Amino acid sequence: MTSQATSAPSSSSAPPEPVRPAATAAPSARPTRSLFWRLVVRPPGVLPALTFLAILVIWESSVAIFSIPSYVLPSPSRIATGFDSLTTQRWFQHIWATLQVALIGYAISILVALPLAIALTRSEVVNKALYPILVVIQSTPVVAVAPIIIVVLGSGVAPRVVITFLITFFPLVVSTATGLLATPRELIELSKSLRAPVWREITQIRLPFAIPYIFAALKISITLAVIGAVVAEFVAAERGLGFLIQFSTSMFRLPEAWAGLGVLVLMSLILFQSVSLVQRLFFPWSLPKKGG
Amino acid sequence: MDAAHPASIRFDGVGQVFETDSGPLEALRGVSFAVRHHEFVAVLGPSGCGKSTLLRIIAGLIAPTSGAAEVFGMPVTRPRDDVGIVFQKPTLLPWASVEDNVVFPIRHKTGRVGRADRDKAQEILATVGLRGFETRLPDELSGGMQQRVGIARALLMDPDILLMDEPFSALDALTREEMGFELLRIWEARPKTVLFITHSISEAVLLADRVLVMGDRPGWIIEDAPVPLSRPRGIATTTDKVMHDFAGHLRTLLLKRAA
Structure with missing residues (x-):
């Protein structure tokens, strides 16, 4: 909460601002910056793109200079040829298989986590009964349980979705529950003093106040969802980027595996940015305040 | 107490004990007072003397452990x-506009906000x-x-009683004084029974018709002191000798307790 801003129309005479000596002016107020700063540092995205490009150049030249075999580390240009070993249609089949499992698992996770978080914070009985079990589930390495789940549920989409769900829902539950309890006490008292129904206290006060917490968890969980889908594909799948990476590695087709990895990273990034975008578009007030 | 207007607020031997993990905590003991219709009463006391507890009892948010608390005789x-x-x-809703924040009590209580509410x-x-x-x-x-x-949010439902829990204590000193005068102006435009909790002696004296001076551990009323200043009050009041002497009297009361 800033304490100074626009002044009320009713408060007519504001005390005059003390005149600041010019010598103490902030350095950022300098009229001119170097060309490098104006073309490279200031525009968003330029500097990270240049860094990425530099890494590619160093990578490419190192592989050539030190004659690194492609099964140890393929050069970026060799990885690019890895894309050609599959048809575009096959690529999209793999991408869709992974994306589908990640998104379904993520969606179920949200649908379960939000009501569960509400139940955990409303009822001491539910909290005492369920919380230890949630901790046990979270403490179980999902990678270790994945083969068991596949055996129990068969080889379809269902076991992969379950694995994704197990890996994504805990951060969502904990973070949402924390957010639901972080509501200012005064607003809860206001709600009580109005004798409003409890569900409205949740929908109009507690849930909106938990939005920053929920989105923090949604961002973590979306990348976990991709991990969950890949882990499931490692265990048993006939399609998907995780399957592709494992299969091509076992065939020593490393450029293909690296290409699959590249697509996977890109997918994770896009999903993460999409969640950020939803928050920026629909809940701009929930973003951390910029300093200054 | 005139017959047309019974006491807005009446406390009779109110006590409040909270059960805490480290045993019972007595917040209020034998608190008795009455606030007349459209009277402006300040409750003045050190931190933790049970001022907020007193306000929450009147608001109906907590029930007193002993004694009787009445609003309009009920x-x-x-x-x-x-x-x-x-x-x-x-404590505004950070996602809602100023107007939506003001109409929030109606939206929260009834689920919908009408044109008339927005006009109000x-x-x-x-x-x-x-x-x-x-x-x-x-x-x-x-x-x-x-x-x-x-x-504004508290005034929306046009309450007869306005409870204010150290409303200006988070503001800087100048804004705080300005808001005090603002409150007096609003109160004169829309007369209400006001119970104003504060730990500022000058604020209590400047605003109130009467000051309830409270001591702590447990909270009790040391003195029920009418403010010997006429209305309307303004900036001139702050330098008034009567105000100065009265504030000094209250300060002595509070400091004697603390010593």
């Missing part, structure tokens, strides 16, 4: 519609000096303006 058993609360911090909000916002700020977000306002929104 025992307080639950929150009432004719009591509005202004909190120490404005506009009118109240004008009263508290926020005309033209209806569509702003709380974040875009100064601390003093945010608290004006908090006051």
